[in-house]
Amino acid sequence: MSDAKLGRLPVPQPVYKRILLKLSGEALMGEDSYGINRSVIERIVAEIAEVVALGVQVGVVIGGGNIFRGIAPGAAGMDRATADYMGMLATVMNALALQDAMRRVDLPARVQSALTIEQVAEPYIRGKAMRYLEEGKVVIFAAGTGNPFFTTDTAAALRGMEMNVDIVLKATKVDGVYTEDPKTHPDAMRYQRLTFDEAIVKNLKVMDATALTLCRDQKLPVNVFSIFKPSALKRVVMGEDEGTLVHC
Numbered sequence: 001m002s003d004a005k006l007g008r009l010p011v012p013q014p015v016y017k018r019i020l021l022k023l024s025g026e027a028l029m030g031e032d033s034y035g036i037n038r039s040v041i042e043r044i045v046a047e048i049a050e051v052v053a054l055g056v057q058v059g060v061v062i063g064g065g066n067i068f069r070g071i072a073p074g075a076a077g078m079d080r081a082t083a084d085y086m087g088m089l090a091t092v093m094n095a096l097a098l099q100d101a102m103r104r105v106d107l108p109a110r111v112q113s114a115l116t117i118e119q120v121a122e123p124y125i126r127g128k129a130m131r132y133l134e135e136g137k138v139v140i141f142a143a144g145t146g147n148p149f150f151t152t153d154t155a156a157a158l159r160g161m162e163m164n165v166d167i168v169l170k171a172t173k174v175d176g177v178y179t180e181d182p183k184t185h186p187d188a189m190r191y192q193r194l195t196f197d198e199a200i201v202k203n204l205k206v207m208d209a210t211a212l213t214l215c216r217d218q219k220l221p222v223n224v225f226s227i228f229k230p231s232a233l234k235r236v237v238m239g240e241d242e243g244t245l246v247h248c
Contacts (some may be wrong), residue, residue, distance in 0.1 A: 015239035018057040019134060020160035021048070022170045025065035025094055027227050029113035034066055034141075034221065036097050044171075045101045047233045048138060052107060056237050057133040059163050060097060060140045061156040064090025088115055091152065095142035096120060102138060109138040114155070116145030126162050133163065153211035161218050168220060169236055170207060171227035176244035179203050191244045199246050204245055215246075222246040 030037035038069040067090035068171065069172055095111045110132050113121040121142060122128070129139045153170075160168045175217040177199070180188040191204075196216035198204045206212060206224055215222055225232050225243030233240040 002130060011058060012238060014051070014054050014056050014237045016056065016166040016237050018059075018163065018165045019051075019137075019219055019237060020061065020156055020163060020165045020168045021226065021233070022156035022168060023062045023074045023098075024172065025063035025067060025090065027066075027107075027171060027173065028062075028094060028097070029066040029074045036066060036094070039168040041097060041101045042247060044227060045098070045105060045107065047227065047231070048102070049105060049107050050231065050234050051237050052136065052138065052235070054237065057136070058138045059129070059133060059159060059165065060092055060098065060138060061144075061152055061159055062140060062142065063152040064088070064094055065106070066090075067093055081148040085115075088146070091144060092117060092121060092142040093138040107138060108136065109140060111140045111142055114141070114143040117143075130163060139163075147176075151208050151211065153207040154214065157207070157211040157214040157220070160220055161214070165220070168215060168222045169233070170222060170224045172224060173226060173228060174224075175226035175229055175232070175242075177206055177246075179226050194244060194246045196246055196248060206244075219248050221248075 028036045032038035048058055064087045066067055068087045092113055099109045099111050111121040112124040112129055114124050116123050124141065132139045141155065141159045144150060145150050145158055156168055174182060176190040177194060178188040178190050182188045196212055200209060200212055206222065223236050223245050224237055225242050232242050
């Protein structure tokens with residue numbers, strides 16, 4: 001007998017079935033000056049597990065700023081391509097840490113790296129990644145695009161398109177995009193919705209311009225939200241008013 005005939009309300013279903021979550025490396029360090037904060041990574045994993053339990057397929061692109069920050073002074077004046085490759089290796093370290101934290105809570109996850117490091121991670125293979133997602137495994141994409149001069153924002157846009165996701169979710173320390181920096185301007189207003197053109201013209205720092213342009217051209221929406229707000233990720237995938245939605 002259906003829920004309607006029994007007088008029960010239907011159980012809400014996620015609006016998005018497959019997502020690409022962009023995590024900055026800085027998100028993993030919490031209030032620490034650099035490195036990985038264990039309690040923070042465990043809480044992020046719990047947020048991801050919450051949406052996987054809803055049947056949502058999750059891909060993750062992770063940055064490396066939390067690790068590279070510790071060696072950045074020594075990289076001053078370094079060749080840009082070399083520094084970028086160092087940053088890619090930092091993202092691999094973060095991906096392995098995230099995978100290990102998921103393993104501890106029995107959340108199946110696979111790391112695929114755009115750089116070939118077969119001893120520690122699978123090489124990125126699109127078909128294999130798609131199959132993992134369909135099996136309910138979290139796929140963590142490491143090493144950005146595998147090319148210098150491109151940010152992990154661009155990697156998130158690229159992997160999102162390759163994985164045919166419904167939306168890219170950019171997790172930050174702020175609960176959306178504001179008219180001004182809310183830390184220095186308490187009266188700043190949060191945008192509920194923005195077009196890609198508005199974000200680019202107003203230089204709102206949603207993502208870098210290359211990533212925004214890619215998403216705009218492929219009509220792939222982006223939602224910016226706070227990963228530190230409890231259950232915010234779940235509210236986004238359920239279609240609630242959380243963060244800022246950037247669309248065509």
